[in-house]
Amino acid sequence: MKRTLVVGVDGSPESRAAADWAAREAVRRDMHVHVVHAWLWQPLAVPVVQDPDTEARRARQILEETETELVRRHPKLSLTAELIPDVPVPALLRAAKGAELLVLGSRGHGALTGFLLGSYGQQLIASAECPVVSVRARHGNPVARPDEGEVVVGQQGGVEDSAEVLRFAFEEAAARRAPLRAVRAWTLPLVYAYSLGSAWIADQFGGFEPFEKDALEQALEPWRLRHPEVEVITHVEQGSAGPVLLSAASDAQLLVVGRQVRESALGTRIGSVAHAALHHAACPVAVVPHH
Structure with a gap:
């Protein structure tokens, strides 16, 4: 079936x-x-x-x-x-x-x-x-965006946090025979922004960007092994996740983002990154629920 x-x-x-x-x-x-x-x-x-x-x-x-x-x-x-x-x-x-x-x-x-x-x-x-x-719909045309360009996926958190989102993105890229751009955005924690001493300590351990790149590679590793046919481009950038992701997906054929499944006092929510993607991305946007 x-x-x-x-x-x-x-x-x-x-x-x-x-x-x-x-x-x-x-x-x-x-x-x-x-x-x-x-x-x-x-x-x-x-x-x-x-x-x-x-x-x-x-x-x-x-x-x-x-x-x-x-x-x-x-x-x-x-x-x-x-x-x-x-x-x-x-x-x-x-x-x-x-x-x-x-x-x-x-x-x-x-x-x-x-x-x-x-x-x-x-x-x-x-x-x-x-x-x-x-x-x-693009300019009143009922035909969606042509199937060309990269599949872009936003990766956040650790290996388990992003597993469902990456699974979906790799499967889409494989089915489309398209490159996959994996994007991870990061911001400087406030404690480091106001403390030069803390920033120096962080640099002794390799700095923030190498840590973020390593976190992205760890999350991607199991999916690279499952889909060796997919060309993967990694993109790590300091900045707010929404703008970074939208910029990376400007010419994409599909943008994939996650939605953490959780209840709040205000009911279910889609999250700020998914909200930005849905409202501003020109290409189709896939929102993948994950725990």
């Missing part, structure tokens, strides 16, 4: 870009695509004439048009489509349970929109058990 990739659609150019990206990903990785359109009749609280039968037909039409277009573009694609009578967040989370990947559309340099109205996009990315890919 093929692994499944779920893509949410709503008829917008952004969701068509997401569907096309999902189809190409499925063909490349021999996966099955399940297209989902979540639609539930909800009368508006404003005086606008609505016909539930007309809206239902429109919902079915969106799904049928997406299915027809994907089959036309990708004749060998394994595909199913489903109209789910529910609002987007719970519908897509249920559909993605057990899936390898959930793919969503996003619009412009700002909040995720389309069927992801308001905070829907952030809720989905923060709550999904599988990796979520956000795909942006």
Whole structure:
């Protein structure tokens, strides 16, 4: 049985870009695509004439048009489509349970929109058990970014902390036959910034940058061994993780970032690095949950 990739659609150019990206990903990785359109009749609280039968037909039409277009573009694609009578967040989370990947559309340099109205996009990315890919339509064109350039991955923490994120990134690079750029950003701890003596002690042990480079190499080592065919470029830079990663991914075909799975008093969160990538990266962004 093929692994499944779920893509949410709503008829917008952004969701068509997401569907096309999902189809190409499925063909490349021999996966099955399940297209989902979540639609539930909800009368508006404003005086606008609505016909539930007309809206239902429109919902079915969106799904049928997406299915027809994907089959036309990708004749060998394994595909199913489903109209789910529910609002987007719970519908897509249920559909993605057990899936390898959930793919969503996003619009412009700002909040995720389309069927992801308001905070829907952030809720989905923060709550999904599988990796979520956000795909942006480029200049109104429903075709996603061409499959060229590097796969870029942000690495943080130790070997275990980044294992799931690196696994996903190496698999993507291998499937695309693309170079993988592994990026680790670091900042000077405040205690060293205000103490020349402490900085001198750190230098006696090789300095901060060699330590960061070694930490990146240790995290990469098991995945290099599993994927010797992947060309790996390491990038260690002092600076805030978000800007460093976005700069490194300026010409990438895919940016991969992690999301630590944890509950807070404010509920689930995606983290500052993933937030920056989703809002400002031009290429598709994969957010990989990890513990």
